[in-house]
Amino acid sequence: MQPEAIKNVAVIGAGSWGTALAQASAVAGRRVTLVCRDPEQVAEINTRHTNSRALGALPLDAGLVAALALPADVDLAILAVPAQQSAAALGVHGRMLGGLPVVLSAKGLEAGTLRRQSEILLDLVPTATPLVLSGPSFAEDVAAGRPTAVTLASPDGAMADAVAAALAGPGLRLYAAGDMIGVELAGGLKNVYALACGAVEGAGLGASARAALIARAFAEMARLVVALGGNAGTLTGLAGLGDLTLSCTSAQSRNYATGLALGRGEILVEGRRPLAEGVFTAPVAQAIARRQGVDVPLIDAVVLLLSGRAAIADIVSGLMSRPLKRED
Numbered sequence: 001m002q003p004e005a006i007k008n009v010a011v012i013g014a015g016s017w018g019t020a021l022a023q024a025s026a027v028a029g030r031r032v033t034l035v036c037r038d039p040e041q042v043a044e045i046n047t048r049h050t051n052s053r054a055l056g057a058l059p060l061d062a063g064l065v066a067a068l069a070l071p072a073d074v075d076l077a078i079l080a081v082p083a084q085q086s087a088a089a090l091g092v093h094g095r096m097l098g099g100l101p102v103v104l105s106a107k108g109l110e111a112g113t114l115r116r117q118s119e120i121l122l123d124l125v126p127t128a129t130p131l132v133l134s135g136p137s138f139a140e141d142v143a144a145g146r147p148t149a150v151t152l153a154s155p156d157g158a159m160a161d162a163v164a165a166a167l168a169g170p171g172l173r174l175y176a177a178g179d180m181i182g183v184e185l186a187g188g189l190k191n192v193y194a195l196a197c198g199a200v201e202g203a204g205l206g207a208s209a210r211a212a213l214i215a216r217a218f219a220e221m222a223r224l225v226v227a228l229g230g231n232a233g234t235l236t237g238l239a240g241l242g243d244l245t246l247s248c249t250s251a252q253s254r255n256y257a258t259g260l261a262l263g264r265g266e267i268l269v270e271g272r273r274p275l276a277e278g279v280f281t282a283p284v285a286q287a288i289a290r291r292q293g294v295d296v297p298l299i300d301a302v303v304l305l306l307s308g309r310a311a312i313a314d315i316v317s318g319l320m321s322r323p324l325k326r327e328d
């Protein structure tokens with residue numbers, strides 16, 4: 001496929017990330033339909049050119065329209081609902097996606113089934129071509145056109161090149177890559193580690209502890225990626241090091257902010273906080289690691305923290321008192 005053949009893009013999911021990706025695609029010259037669930041949101045986007053629920057007063061590109069369903073002439077779809085909602089959204093829209101390239105942009109693993117986003121897509125729409133978009137990219141930055149770079153991974157290299165070229169614009173640079181498993185895992189796992197890093201800050205444990213945590217998270221993530229057939233080298237790129245750095249050091253990350261609250265001793269009340277994908281992905285990552293026989297002490301620590309069954313001081317002292325081991 002040539003990039004010029006990708007004229008019409010549909011984005012499923014009108015939250016902050018879906019709206020930001022729709023905006024970037026429109027700025028890149030595509031005709032974009034943002035698929036919403038709420039008729040009032042459709043009316044707001046089409047008349048006032050804002051999506052206030054997702055991105056406040058930010059003016060949206062005139063090439064972006066909203067609708068309740070996908071149009072018939074779509075060349076490329078982007079799925080941008082929370083990771084636990086991808087199967088439900090594909091249940092509604094999947095029959096329109098047969099044979100199409102589908103960019104998966106949620107960062108998370110599915111509870112219960114332990115599926116990655118590409119596995120969900122291929123189970124529900126076997127003829128679609130999956131591409132995974134991940135990397136350091138806050139929706140607010142992408143929507144405002146600030147410089148952002150991400151990875152776009154697919155086993156179909158020619159398709160990844162074409163879609164990267166079609167979606168690239170003045171503020172968004174996409175690097176095509178082949179290791180979809182590594183990129184998917186990196187995107188899901190960084191949210192778990194961002195929770196941990198936020199908790200370290202919230203508990204006042206210091207910048208040295210946070211840096212050590214990031215480095216050990218990187219090593220843990222590499223073990224899991226390799227065990228699942230991915231490439232550890234992928235983690236040196238945007239979806240690995242790039243996103244881990246961003247999400248583990250910035251309170252703008254909702255996962256980091258949630259960790260901060262936990263570290264301060266606050267109790268999480270479901271539905272009362274912004275989406276923090278790591279909360280759902282942590283137990284899934286732990287189950288996958290157990291299945292593969294991979295040691296993941298940091299993921300275990302986050303699962304314990306989220307369970308509310310142990311204080312952060314006890315969790316940290318448990319991590320620090322493990323037998324010493326070699327780094328190399």
Ligand SMILES: NC(=O)C1=CN([C@@H]2O[C@H](COP(=O)(O)OP(=O)(O)OC[C@H]3O[C@@H](n4cnc5c(N)ncnc54)[C@H](O)[C@@H]3O)[C@@H](O)[C@H]2O)C=CC1
Pocket residue numbers: 012013014015016017018037054080081082083085086088089105106107108137138139140275277
């Ligand atoms: N916000 C960000 O900066 C970034 C978010 N992401 C990822 O994008 C995914 C979505 O996150 P956000 O847009 O930030 O969340 P959000 O909470 O802002 O929006 C989620 C949207 O999905 C819609 N939705 C939920 N279930 C649905 C369903 N079954 N069918 C159709 N629509 C449904 C909701 O109505 C809402 O509009 C997450 O996996 C997140 O990790 C990735 C990169 C950046």
Ligand SMILES: O=C(CO)COP(=O)(O)O
Pocket residue numbers: 107135136137138139191194243246247252253254255256275276277
């Ligand atoms: O994935 C993101 C940045 O790359 C967004 O992070 P949060 O979901 O933690 O806000």
